[in-house]
Amino acid sequence: MSLISDTIVIDNTDSNRKLWCDLCEYILITYEDIQLNKKNGCCEECWLRFGESRRSEWKRGWRPDKETLERYKLERSILNIKLKDITGE
Numbered sequence: 138m139s140l141i142s143d144t145i146v147i148d149n150t151d152s153n154r155k156l157w158c159d160l161c162e163y164i165l166i167t168y169e170d171i172q173l174n175k176k177n178g179c180c181e182e183c184w185l186r187f188g189e190s191r192r193s194e195w196k197r198g199w200r201p202d203k204e205t206l207e208r209y210k211l212e213r214s215i216l217n218i219k220l221k222d223i224t225g226e
């Protein structure tokens with residue numbers, strides 16, 4: 138039994154579905170990621186971090202500046218490495 142299969146959504150009905158977040162360029166994993174990326178152009182993590190508190194600015198096209206984004210992406214990659222250490226994968 139795989140727990141991972143519970144969170145991955147295979148949607149063959151939409152062949153244009155993106156696999157990567159437009160903002161942080163990480164893979165979209167959960168159903169929420171995919172839905173939010175369709176709606177807002179970013180994954181759930183990015184949306185919670187940057188978009189949710191700025192809904193109206195976001196709609197007008199606001200995005201974090203390059204420096205903030207780079208720092209954020211670095212943070213995420215460090216977090217991923219740490220998770221890999223913990224899970225041993």
Ligand SMILES: [Zn+2]
Nearest residue numbers: 158161180183
């Ligand atoms: Zn993202």
